Amino acid sequence: MSVVVQVCARCAARWPVLGSPAQWCPRCHGVLLAPVRTDQHQPPASRGFRWIARSPLRRSGLAAEAPTAGPTPHYTEIPRWGLHDHVESPSARRDWPELLAGKTASFLTLTAGLYAFAVIAELGRYAVLLRNRTRLIDPTLLAVSDIAVFLGQAGGMLLALLSGIGGVCWLLRMRRRTFARAKTSDPRTPTEVIVGCAVPGLNLVMPGVYLLEVIRRDPRAVLLVRAWWSLWIFGAVLVVFNWFWRSRPGLQAMADSVLLAAFTALVASATAVLALMVLRRLEGRTLKGAKEPVTRWVIATGPPPPQTDAEKPAEKTSEAGDREAVAP
Known part of the structure; x- marks a missing residue:
């Protein structure tokens, strides 16, 4: 309709x-x-075309081409199109504080070893002085003794300086990680920590304070820090006393200064070892640098299980063998 x-x-x-x-x-x-x-x-006036339906079997002047046998299409090289994974090259700039912090343990180990060598060199020099009381000393032996003392003392001082710089970098890194793990901010700025560890006089007191602020309920770490702190102050007092003792005139004072230098080097070596123990303890590692095993404590809910019959004869057999071995 x-x-x-x-x-x-x-x-x-x-x-x-x-x-x-x-x-x-x-x-x-x-x-x-x-x-x-x-x-x-x-049809709408805005449409500028119209659909025309044609049969797919009727083609106007287009003849079907017969398939030809040819080579299989393939790429001559790996296609370069697609998504490209651009890998950024690592920065050429090195993080020197992080590098020094990672080398602190090695510096402390070398420092302890060189100061131990200095102790042996100083004792060898004292033995040369004792022998020189009655006999002449070979110039070659005297030169070897002087070179050994110089290498031990000068090398120990240089490595102790590197250990101090690396120790400050390690302390800054440890404080940053500890307070970040606790989700709190460090109450001390890096400049304050560096000044407290570098200024003479302050560096005898503040490093121990900074270390104790990092420790979280670890009595053994507190004991190690206090032992290192005491030895660190005692070593500084020994160095000052050694300088004053060397200014005294007389051959006996010079000979005593050799023993005092050996004792000072021994204290320096022990201080480096204790510093390494503190570093490893706060990092959760053993003295050799391996991961410290975690002890898991389990609450006992009852008495231990009784021994089985198979275990008792074995114990009796081992005890009888021990008696036979002891009996004449």
């Missing part, structure tokens, strides 16, 4: 035409378009 309607240009409502065509839409008061019949399809 064909019906004549008018379409609103504003709201797209359709209104049947009963008499003469209307001009305004009763709903939105928009303009009504010209009357059209509903049985006729009117």
Whole structure:
């Protein structure tokens, strides 16, 4: 059934035409378009094309090409298209504080070894002095003794300086990791820590304070820090006393200064060993640098299980063998 309607240009409502065509839409008061019949399809005016259906079997002048046998298509090289994984090259700039902090344990080990060598060299020099009381000393032996003392003392001082610089870098790294693990901020700035470890006089007191602030409920670590702290102050007092003792005149004072230098080097070597033990303890490692085994404590819920019959004869047999071995 064909019906004549008018379409609103504003709201797209359709209104049947009963008499003469209307001009305004009763709903939105928009303009009504010209009357059209509903049985006729009117394509939109904005469409600039129209669909034409054709049979797929009818081709206009196109002949099917016969397949030809040819080589299989393949790439002559790896395709360069696609997603590229750009790997950023590592920065050429080295983190020297982190590098020195990682080498602190090696510096302390070498320092302890060189000061131990200095102890032997000083004792050897004292033995040369004792022998020189009654006999002449070979110049070669005297030169070897002087070189050994110089290498031990000078090398120990140089490595002790490197150990101190590396120890400050390690302390800053340890404080940063400890307070970050506790999700708190470090109450001391890096500048304050460096000044406390570098200024003479302060460096006898503040390093121990900084280390104790890092320790979290570890009695053994506290004991190690206090032992190192005491030996560190005692070694500084020995160095000052050694300087004053060397200014005394006389051959006996010079001979005594050799023994005092040997004892000072021994204290320095022990201080380096204790510093290495403190470092390893706070890092959770053994003295050799291996991971410290974790001890798991289990609460006992009852008495130990009784021994089985198979274990008792074995114990009796071993005891009888021991008696036979002891009996004459």
